[in-house]
Structure formats: structure tokens, C-alpha cells
Amino acid sequence: MPVALGLNFHHDTSAALIVDGRLYAAEEERWSGLKHHREHGQHKAVLTAPARSLAWCLEAAGIELGQVDAVWAAGMRPHPPGGHCLATEREELAALLPQPLGDRLRLMSHHTAHMLSGYLISGLGHAAGLVIDAGGSPLGVDFGPGRERTTGYDLRPGLIDRVHQSIPSLSAGPVGVERGHHSLGHFYRNMAHRVIPPGDEPEGSMMALAAYGDPARYRQLISELIHLGGDGVVRIAAPYGSADSCTPLKAGSRAWTQAGAAEVPLAERADFAAAVQEAFAAAVVHTARHLRRLTRATDLVFSGGCALNSHLNGTLAQDSGFDRLFIAPAPHDAGTAVGAALYGWHHHLGNDPLPAPVDAGWGPVPGALSLRDVPDGWHNLGDLGDDLGPTVAGLLAGGSIIGWVQGPMEFGPRALGHRSILAHPGHAGSRDRLNTIKRRAAYRPFAPAVLDTHLRDWFTGDADPFMNRVARIRPEQAAHVPDVVHHDGTARVQTVAAGHTGLGRLLEEFRQQTGLPMLLNTSFNLKGTPILRTAAQAAQGAAGLGLDALAVGTTLLAADHGQHAAPARGWAA
Structure with a gap:
């Protein structure tokens, strides 16, 4: 059972693990609650081990430390006078890891790790x-x-x-x-x-x-x-x-x-x-x-x-x-851990590259909501099972703004339907209300998540599953979805395949009820904090932000009318 581990100790600290061709990856910020896993004013050169994201990867995969065959990370430190950077940095980073991971650590260039985080899963x-x-x-x-x-x-x-x-x-x-x-x-x-x-x-x-x-x-x-x-x-x-x-x-x-x-x-x-x-x-x-x-x-x-x-x-x-452009699913620094793991998996251990992904749900599941998680002023509608999709689609069609927490957490800086806030893309007032909820500048656009089978009906140009590029709305369609169209007629589109575990079924249900094959999708977080991780954080955040409802798995919570809590300032530990 070949196992490759990739780590990033620098800005956007993160860990990625590949076991038998399955990728597990998460960013340390989702545990620390600090954006980029950095205290305000802390210099990028400060090294930190991705301790909790690494521990989660190993636990989720059922892997012991000694079973990891290849450990790679991107080097970033400047040359010491007359010295060799990578050798010196390797020793420093190895000291931050438990054994035998430290002894097995090897370094590669930061840019090569960036590049392979895209190329080796591009197909x-x-x-x-x-x-x-x-x-x-x-x-x-x-x-x-x-x-x-x-x-x-x-x-x-x-x-x-x-x-x-x-x-x-x-x-x-x-x-x-x-x-x-x-x-x-x-x-x-x-x-x-x-x-x-x-x-x-x-x-x-x-x-x-x-x-x-x-x-x-x-x-x-x-x-x-x-x-x-x-x-x-x-x-x-x-x-x-x-x-x-x-x-x-x-x-x-x-x-x-x-x-x-x-x-x-x-x-x-x-x-x-x-x-x-x-x-x-x-x-x-x-x-x-x-x-x-x-x-x-x-x-x-x-x-x-x-x-x-x-x-x-x-x-x-x-x-x-x-002719074609492929953008790494997570092109920021956290993605170097994925690139390092892919290098270890393919070039070091000699395995075939992973197939091109249609989602980046590589992180932990949120856990279940408990009775003590239900905020004051909210009530639990229970486990709706197969009725969740039609019920939530109906709420969205009526103008509700809903927290949506489903399955493995996304890796990367953008919510892709696993830790999202969703809304009707053309409902009057939703955009202004969301800007208030998220304390955003009014000129910043919101993104649409679109069923990939309907992309060409609504947009010209290419799009991808990771919300990495804009496409242009067809002029005859713009008036139907004004909340996701930017001032210049573009939208940062996320394509969603039918089998997407976060949004596929909900989008199809919403299309059947409204005729629109898309939803407004924005990240489930408080201003200045990372995207949330757990069900308990989601309940706290939904109340603090003043959302109308929250779906975690097949459980649905709803806010009592007018009973919103004061805006929250950070997630509970």
C-alpha cells in the first residue's frame, strides 16, 4: 500500500496524503481559526508544522507514521552566507516533524510544487x-x-x-x-x-x-x-x-x-x-x-x-x-502540499498520476449536529433524509439564505458546495442582504455554481469545477440572475457535475422548481476568518450571521422569524 505525504510549513500551512490513489488534504487554518494560519502581523517566514491537518490526514486514511513511504515539502528559506539552503532548511523542518517522518523528509522547489499541484491532476x-x-x-x-x-x-x-x-x-x-x-x-x-x-x-x-x-x-x-x-x-x-x-x-x-x-x-x-x-x-x-x-x-x-x-x-x-488552460485547483501556497504529495506519489514511488478531479472535497466531514448545537431562536426540523433536497430548494426558491454543510470539506480558498452559503441567484434583495451579512464591499460579486450540462445555455467561455475563472453571461440571460453577474457582464463560474457530493442533487432539484440550473454560492465564514470546518461551528455561524436555515448532512435547522443572534466574531474552538 504506497503512501505519499506532502507538507507546507510556510504561508497557508497545509498537509496532503495519498493512499492507494486517494487524496486527503486540509489546511491548518481550519483548525486554528486564523486566516492563512498566521497571527496578525506575523511574518511569512515563520515556520509552523501542519500538526492538526497532518494528524487528520493520517487518522482519516487509517495510516500510522511508519507506513508513510515518501515525505516531500517545498523549500522557501533564502541562502545562508556560503551555505546550501535546502540542506539547512530540511534539517529545520525535519525537527518539526515526528519520527520517522522527519528522517524521510525531502525538499523540492516551491514553484515545482505549485506546478505539479496542477499538472499531475490535469489529465x-x-x-x-x-x-x-x-x-x-x-x-x-x-x-x-x-x-x-x-x-x-x-x-x-x-x-x-x-x-x-x-x-x-x-x-x-x-x-x-x-x-x-x-x-x-x-x-x-x-x-x-x-x-x-x-x-x-x-x-x-x-x-x-x-x-x-x-x-x-x-x-x-x-x-x-x-x-x-x-x-x-x-x-x-x-x-x-x-x-x-x-x-x-x-x-x-x-x-x-x-x-x-x-x-x-x-x-x-x-x-x-x-x-x-x-x-x-x-x-x-x-x-x-x-x-x-x-x-x-x-x-x-x-x-x-x-x-x-x-x-x-x-x-x-x-x-x-x-487551446486549453488548466488551473491548479488550489493555486495558492497551501496547494504546494498537494503538489509535493503528487510528486512523491508519481515520481518518487512510481505510481500512475491521479485522474483529473471534478471536486476538491478532500478534507474532513463536519460531524453530526447535536441538540446542544441548536442556537437560541432556532428549531430543529429533524433528519429529512431524501426530502432535504426538495425542502431546501423550496426555501431557496422563496428567497431564504441557507448555510449548506455537506460531506468532505473543500481544500483551497473557495467554498465549492461543501461549506457554503447558498441563495437564489436572481431573488431581489439577496445580494444586498448577503453583502451586509458578510460585511463585504458592495462592488464585490458573488459566484454562481452551475450544472455543467447547462453551462453553454447561460455562459460563453470556459469554466471549471474550482471557481478559478470568469465566463461571460449570455446577454439574454443576465436579467434572470443579476445577483451573480458582475458589472462587466462576467461571473466566476463553478461547474458542478451531476455526481458532485455537495451540490449535484440540490442544483437539479432547484432547476426543476425554478427553471434555473444555478445557485449563488459563497463561502461559509465570518469576515477575516477561514471557512468553517465542523457542524457545531456551522450552527454557531448560521445564527451569528443571521441566516434563515442550516442544512448539515440531512438535518435541517431553521431560524425563528426575527430571532437572529448578534454578529459573531470568530468560531468556537
Whole structure:
């Protein structure tokens, strides 16, 4: 019985285990209750073992420590003076693990782990691979000093060939020429901090706000910060491709800084965001086109933090000359644990790659609701069995907003129908009420979960099961589902197959009752906290958020009219 374990000790700490071809994966934040498993202000370089997610993986699979054959993790530490990073870091990480896992630990590059978290479950043969984020592993003697920023691969079965690597270089900034450890990931975050006031997630909020803006207003200013050179090279003027969002960026009479974001009128910030999104997308397409020429592949696999930009992903294949695009189900740092486990499973232990997934329900089940979990002002409608789907669909059709907790928890940053809040996508007032419930900016869109057999009736363009890209709503359909259509006519679509254990049957029931093959799907969490994990947390959260009902498994709880609790601030342990 071959067993491969993948771990991430850095940002978005996580664990993934493959046993007999089955993947178990979870993020440590779901146990700690801390977004990204980091205390506020804690530096990304702080190492933590994914102790509880690892323990769950082993317990769920029925595996003892000694049965794990391969243990892999992504390295991230910079070179010590005159030293060898991976050897030193391996010893440090191994000390955080119980034996014999520590002795068996091996390290791989951060970007390669990102890439394999997509490629090895894509079902593709020959493909180009692109990883873009703020930064990864040290590059070492093969590529010179610095860290991974943008990496390109030529991928074939059994072969991982790194063919393109951005290298931090000298760049001109407002204080002259300086070494700029720049990256497109840092650039996007840097600009987002200048646009989005504290309290909202900066990158996702800026991407949403960009749909309301006119890029022409700041196009020249932003374009002068990014130089697109030959061979796919992207250079960013210092310090705007770094973490320094305090150095002013002057535009006319205004100086854009992180501290001044809240003082800028929303319309100006939208125009600035639109220009940044346009320039960022152009830079990614520039590199992807270079990989198309280098590899001659017709398919592209995209991963890394920048692959969370669903607006870019909606047109990336078309704009860069690829026939198909596969985005890693969890392209953020937590996904490196999945990539490391897949590497151990396939390349180390010699097993066949896993099939392409249609869901990311790789985590723990929520457990059952008990009588003591029922919040004040709520009542238990009992175990409805097969009647749950029709009952919940009817509530949704009538405008109720419902917590939906079903089966294994999703891996990744987006709820995919296992730990979700659901609503009618066209019911008047639902969107405004949800924005209030989740304390979100009004310009941020909600996503539709759509039966895959009906996708083409409603949208043009491609979509995937992981809510990783936008598609364009057909104009004649937009008025029927306004709550999931963004200002620019797009929606971040999640396709749902009939056998999806979280949403398949409910979506079909809702379609039969309303004629709509989709639901509004947003994550079941409180602002600033991770998506919930357990049934007890779901009951607490449903009451604190003021939802109308909660379904956990086949049990349904309903709120007594007008008996909502005060907004909750965090999950109980």
C-alpha cells in the first residue's frame, strides 16, 4: 500500500496524503481559526508544522507514521552566507516533524510544487507550465542569486523541464538604480494596498473593483512601471514590484500610498484598479506567449498565487495562443502540499498520476449536529433524509439564505458546495442582504455554481469545477440572475457535475422548481476568518450571521422569524 505525504510549513500551512490513489488534504487554518494560519502581523517566514491537518490526514486514511513511504515539502528559506539552503532548511523542518517522518523528509522547489499541484491532476500530456507568485525557493547556482518569481516549464509524462526563469535584476526606481527583488505577485499586491483600505482582502477586492473603472485614466502611469522585454522578460520599476507600498506613486496632484487609500474617491480607485489589472494581465500573457513559442505545447497549466486572478484566467488561453488552460485547483501556497504529495506519489514511488478531479472535497466531514448545537431562536426540523433536497430548494426558491454543510470539506480558498452559503441567484434583495451579512464591499460579486450540462445555455467561455475563472453571461440571460453577474457582464463560474457530493442533487432539484440550473454560492465564514470546518461551528455561524436555515448532512435547522443572534466574531474552538 504506497503512501505519499506532502507538507507546507510556510504561508497557508497545509498537509496532503495519498493512499492507494486517494487524496486527503486540509489546511491548518481550519483548525486554528486564523486566516492563512498566521497571527496578525506575523511574518511569512515563520515556520509552523501542519500538526492538526497532518494528524487528520493520517487518522482519516487509517495510516500510522511508519507506513508513510515518501515525505516531500517545498523549500522557501533564502541562502545562508556560503551555505546550501535546502540542506539547512530540511534539517529545520525535519525537527518539526515526528519520527520517522522527519528522517524521510525531502525538499523540492516551491514553484515545482505549485506546478505539479496542477499538472499531475490535469489529465494532460504535453503542456507548458507557468507559475507566478510573490516569490518562491532560492534559485541557487543554476540561475543566480534571488528567488523564484516567474517560472516556466515544459511538461511531459515523467518529465519536469524548467525552461524559463525570471531573475531579480537591477531596475530604475525613484531613488536611482537599485536591486529590485520584484515580482508580478508583489506588484499586484503593492498596487492593491494603494487602492483598497485596510479591512478588505486587497488583491481580490481590487480585481472586483477594476470592473467598474476605466483603465485609460491611469494607463500610461501604470504601463511605465512594467517593461516587457524579449524572451518573456518582465521588469518592474523599483520599488513598485516589491512589498514597499509606502513609497508614494505620483499621478497628477495625487500621491498613491497604502496609508492614503481610504481618502481617494471610489471612482478614482476603480480607474486605478482597472489600469493595474490591464497591465498585470498583459505581463502574464507576454510570458505565456513566450512559453508557447518555447515549448510548442497547445495546453497551459497555471499555478501560484497570481493564478487566483479569475478575471485574467477567463481569457488567458485565448490571449496567449493556447487551446486549453488548466488551473491548479488550489493555486495558492497551501496547494504546494498537494503538489509535493503528487510528486512523491508519481515520481518518487512510481505510481500512475491521479485522474483529473471534478471536486476538491478532500478534507474532513463536519460531524453530526447535536441538540446542544441548536442556537437560541432556532428549531430543529429533524433528519429529512431524501426530502432535504426538495425542502431546501423550496426555501431557496422563496428567497431564504441557507448555510449548506455537506460531506468532505473543500481544500483551497473557495467554498465549492461543501461549506457554503447558498441563495437564489436572481431573488431581489439577496445580494444586498448577503453583502451586509458578510460585511463585504458592495462592488464585490458573488459566484454562481452551475450544472455543467447547462453551462453553454447561460455562459460563453470556459469554466471549471474550482471557481478559478470568469465566463461571460449570455446577454439574454443576465436579467434572470443579476445577483451573480458582475458589472462587466462576467461571473466566476463553478461547474458542478451531476455526481458532485455537495451540490449535484440540490442544483437539479432547484432547476426543476425554478427553471434555473444555478445557485449563488459563497463561502461559509465570518469576515477575516477561514471557512468553517465542523457542524457545531456551522450552527454557531448560521445564527451569528443571521441566516434563515442550516442544512448539515440531512438535518435541517431553521431560524425563528426575527430571532437572529448578534454578529459573531470568530468560531468556537
